[in-house]
Amino acid sequence: MSARYDFTSTRLFVEADLAAGASVDLGDAQANYLRNVLRFAPGDGLLLFNGRDGEWRARTAEVAKKRVTVVVEEMTRPQTPPTGVDYLFAPLKHARLDYMVQKAVEMGAGRLRPVLTRRTQAARVNLDRMRANVVEAAEQCGVISAPEVLEPEPLEKALGAWPTEVPLAFCDEAADVADPMAALRGRVSGAIGLLIGPEGGFDPAERAALLRLPSVVRLSLGPRILRADTAAVAALALVQAARDGDASF
């Protein structure tokens, strides 16, 4: 089998430092994936990133039974900071939570912050599983850092500690602003939070606490009832578009 030169088709997140000439031993799962799933041979190319040192081309040096070593060659993209979009969400159950986490990464969330609401569906939050989903999505969608996943906290605690100057957008069916972009424009170039509530909606006390925030942005996503994962993608699309719009002025 000849060496693969399509570096972009395989992209892995690693913990190791990345620099030209560095040798990186891949962990068991990644070694297994390259050797047994992708059938990598010595000399095959791939991309590596670690969220700190940018993205690098690398090439497999050794493909042994329990161990794959790759040598880092050249930087393909410099590191950029995370997007500044904090994505706060009430965890859903199982498969739909996996999906929601992957979509948030695809749509450019900078940090993932699970918040527990009074109507949150998932009683326990599996952070390891969430982090694994983040890494997988980051590898596939080409972002240069794997968003951090914070420890779950009660929504009311998160709201109580919310910085006055940072906008917090949430999807509000009762929003009186019909034009969501008008609500966002000019306010989203720096840090911003986007909160996706549970499918049962916010409790009245939670809603009141939200509306008391001076920086709250109420987003209307139209007359339809959206699932939480759909609302997440739609709202992140609007936030990103508003950021692009602000940046282009």
Added chain:
Amino acid sequence: MSARYDFTSTRLFVEADLAAGASVDLGDAQANYLRNVLRFAPGDGLLLFNGRDGEWRARTAEVAKKRVTVVVEEMTRPQTPPTGVDYLFAPLKHARLDYMVQKAVEMGAGRLRPVLTRRTQAARVNLDRMRANVVEAAEQCGVISAPEVLEPEPLEKALGAWPTEVPLAFCDEAADVADPMAALRGRVSGAIGLLIGPEGGFDPAERAALLRLPSVVRLSLGPRILRADTAAVAALALVQAARDGDASF
């Protein structure tokens, strides 16, 4: 068990005409769902819509072994026309196609038009399954008409017959317009098409044909590689937001 007065929790699409006092025999699948899953009793309430006569409150009259009859009481919402958003998409495989169809309905697509591209993943398109997904999504997300699903056609045929005056937006990683809302604004108040290509991207000839359309709108969704179903939700969110924005001027 006392009668249910929460009409909004159960919402069914039916073929029958709807008017005050009309009696509707539900089909086997819906009858089974009401009787055996929801455990409906005579007198329980639900909502019905058929895409022609608006949305109506109804109440079960007879719940028999093989047959559930409901009596239509009062209109809750008048019929509105479909949104005018044609959603053209290269079918994905199986479960992800189900998902993509459901999301398009949730996000307000008016018609679904499968288009076959040179890199389309699914060889055969199961229209019945697509229509079932449309109906289920329409019931759940509260839209008042179940979007029509057109017969699949080759992309190049659809482009060849595309009306000059109707904008056709597609997601173009190479778009030079950094602000997607600027590209859409002022152009989306009437009929509009949104085209989501296959995950392998458009063939160069297809891309050229697209760019030759005088009404083409190139949408940039940012630097990340999006899955087709994510791109669909994000692009529909932008189209809807642009329509809301145009409507508010």
